[in-house]
Amino acid sequence: MEASITLKKVGKLVGDKTILAGLTFGIEKGTIVALVGDNDAGKSTMLRLIAGLENPNYGAVFLHGLDTEKRRMETRQTVAFIPHDIDLDPWLTLEQNIQFDAKLYGEHQDKIQSRINEYSHALGMGDFLYSMAGRVPQGIQKKAMIIRALAHDPTILIMDEPTAFMDAESRRLTWNLMRKLRGDKTIVYSSQFLPEIESANDRIMVIHNGSVLLDGSLDKLLESTLEYHQFAIEFEELSDELYNSLCGVSTIVNPTKVGNTFHFYGRSRKVFFEVLNACTGALMKDLSIEKLSLQDLLDSAFAQKGMDG
Amino acid sequence: MSAFILRRWWLIRNRLMSSISLAFIVPFILSIVTVFGTKNIIISSINGQPYEVWALPGLMMFMSAVLITPLIYRDFFDLRIHNKALIPMTLAPIRKSTIILGILFSSLLEVLVIITIGLGIYSILFPHAVSIGHIGYILLYSIIFVLLYGNIIILLSLLTERISVFISALLTTLISIMFICGLFIEFEFFPITMSTIFQYFPLSMVSIASRSILFINTFDTFNTVTPIIFTLILIILNSFLLKRKMKQ
Numbered sequence: 288m289e290a291s292i293t294l295k296k297v298g299k300l301v302g303d304k305t306i307l308a309g310l311t312f313g314i315e316k317g318t319i320v321a322l323v324g325d326n327d328a329g330k331s332t333m334l335r336l337i338a339g340l341e342n343p344n345y346g347a348v349f350l351h352g353l354d355t356e357k358r359r360m361e362t363r364q365t366v367a368f369i370p371h372d373i374d375l376d377p378w379l380t381l382e383q384n385i386q387f388d389a390k391l392y393g394e395h396q397d398k399i400q401s402r403i404n405e406y407s408h409a410l411g412m413g414d415f416l417y418s419m420a421g422r423v424p425q426g427i428q429k430k431a432m433i434i435r436a437l438a439h440d441p442t443i444l445i446m447d448e449p450t451a452f453m454d455a456e457s458r459r460l461t462w463n464l465m466r467k468l469r470g471d472k473t474i475v476y477s478s479q480f481l482p483e484i485e486s487a488n489d490r491i492m493v494i495h496n497g498s499v500l501l502d503g504s505l506d507k508l509l510e511s512t513l514e515y516h517q518f519a520i521e522f523e524e525l526s527d528e529l530y531n532s533l534c535g536v537s538t539i540v541n542p543t544k545v546g547n548t549f550h551f552y553g554r555s556r557k558v559f560f561e562v563l564n565a566c567t568g569a570l571m572k573d574l575s576i577e578k579l580s581l582q583d584l585l586d587s588a589f590a591q592k593g594m595d596g
Numbered sequence: 597m598s599a600f601i602l603r604r605w606w607l608i609r610n611r612l613m614s615s616i617s618l619a620f621i622v623p624f625i626l627s628i629v630t631v632f633g634t635k636n637i638i639i640s641s642i643n644g645q646p647y648e649v650w651a652l653p654g655l656m657m658f659m660s661a662v663l664i665t666p667l668i669y670r671d672f673f674d675l676r677i678h679n680k681a682l683i684p685m686t687l688a689p690i691r692k693s694t695i696i697l698g699i700l701f702s703s704l705l706e707v708l709v710i711i712t713i714g715l716g717i718y719s720i721l722f723p724h725a726v727s728i729g730h731i732g733y734i735l736l737y738s739i740i741f742v743l744l745y746g747n748i749i750i751l752l753s754l755l756t757e758r759i760s761v762f763i764s765a766l767l768t769t770l771i772s773i774m775f776i777c778g779l780f781i782e783f784e785f786f787p788i789t790m791s792t793i794f795q796y797f798p799l800s801m802v803s804i805a806s807r808s809i810l811f812i813n814t815f816d817t818f819n820t821v822t823p824i825i826f827t828l829i830l831i832i833l834n835s836f837l838l839k840r841k842m843k844q
Contacts, residue, residue, distance in 0.1 A: 340844065342843065374679060375679070375681060376679075376681040391688035
């Protein structure tokens, strides 16, 4: 499948701190890719690099095979970026903001107008389109930013928290539109809303400390967790001695202590009984067993160690 | 460029009443506070021109500087630092110099309309001060002045990150321009060394060149071309700075 976006050994530094560390991957044309990870993991920086808003310190970003630094004008024509924060001119109406931006891309008025009509209908903008940007709720402004990004008909859409500030209905309309655009446009986005990611993606990339920790479809990523369970045992008192003894059970993964609760991961329920054996005599108050979900993939400590850690 | 002009028109239209009020109030107030009082102190220029006639080009240049300042501040400082609306502009497939020129020229058009109204108001306040033959030259040199001044304010806007620093720098610039660029006070009023230095400021050159063509009918090539060259250099510098500030 043809790659829309290619990163080759891309690195970004801020001072001495490495924000992105030698990333190399490709994103197929027409797919929806979700970036997930902790705050400060490097998601926004990665999106800004792909959008051409920043340049990498080393390596290169290619859009449709063109280097974004060397073929700046051509690549910018093909990409649109929606930042997390509102960046509309508050003294123009939402429609004027969209029109102005599309005109900077050299689009004809009739095409701009027809796209505004189409996307504002899809996102349920109504009469808000003709209100001053500074006077409408931020969720509406964010929808206008999506229309603005689509008004010059980019083939690549980069979105940083696209549904931030939106209510549930607006989020639903936004993702309906994105699913409709899938195939025609390559969409890369970051989000903290897990249900959103679970419902709209062809591929998920888990970013941690500037590196891609996990990469694949939701099913593929969860496949490796299917046999795993997350266990929690709350003790009357979890002493350091008991905690160390429990950590010594060879079959448990990523044990942690939160107050008097001992958390760990295990591949089967058998592991649970091994732990129970190890804590004979200690008074237990509560216990729980849960199957792993996408949330657990985002648990950076867990993800960093890996399922087989 | 047409996108920037259209945007400027929308900005005026969206605040139509305040734009119209501004177009009349600013020229009126500036004419009164600068020329009315001073003409009783400085009756005529050293070359014998009545003060209100001599001060007219300087007043129009100062007025255009006052008018373009908030427009430049808004686009290059406020929209860059506060609500980030400059960022999508810089992502468009256009050169940074196009953004600088687009904002500058579209602002210039708004300023030109208001200073033309200003000329009308001035001709009412001082009926013998405005000569029809002078209007073209006054507007031409006001354009040269405001393009250079606008670039200086763009430079300030791009170099500063904090509003307090920007306002201090802006006020210092504006007040300095008012007194040392020969807009309202002739260079000869200053000590000879200072006067010589002040006359070589590019903004001072514009006021010298305008008075040369208006009052002694001589086109001052050096003092006309030098500020234009400075403007071009500043456009290149500002384009580079904008690119650096946006980390692009």
